[in-house]
Amino acid sequence: MKTYFLTIVAALLTITTSACPVCEKQQPKLLQGISHGIGPQSNWDYALVWATAFIVLLTLFYTIKWLRKPGEDSDAHIKKAILNEC
Incomplete structure (x- = not known):
């Protein structure tokens, strides 16, 4: 069980994304630095x-x-x- 928990935690910690500066300016405050594109x-x-x-x-x-x-x-x-x- 401990191994399972540590695997899940490690997987979640490695999921990091960041947007490029151009996309970051077009995003709403909630999504800034997280997603690419023009936003919702x-x-x-x-x-x-x-x-x-x-x-x-x-x-x-x-x-x-x-x-x-x-x-x-x-x-x-x-x-x-x-x-x-x-």
Whole structure:
């Protein structure tokens, strides 16, 4: 568990991005120094990004949850047939 936690922390610390000076001037204060390009054109852009981030985090949560404890206990489940063949 300790190794898993340290791996996650190390991965998060290595994710660093910085914008070039030209792009930095065009960004709103919230995004300055983080992203490239002309930035969001309207509030809909922010809504789409937040909705996408929510969906990604929700998917990540359930992926980890079901990988750790799948919950398929039935003897008729397909995984039992495959595992019993080996």
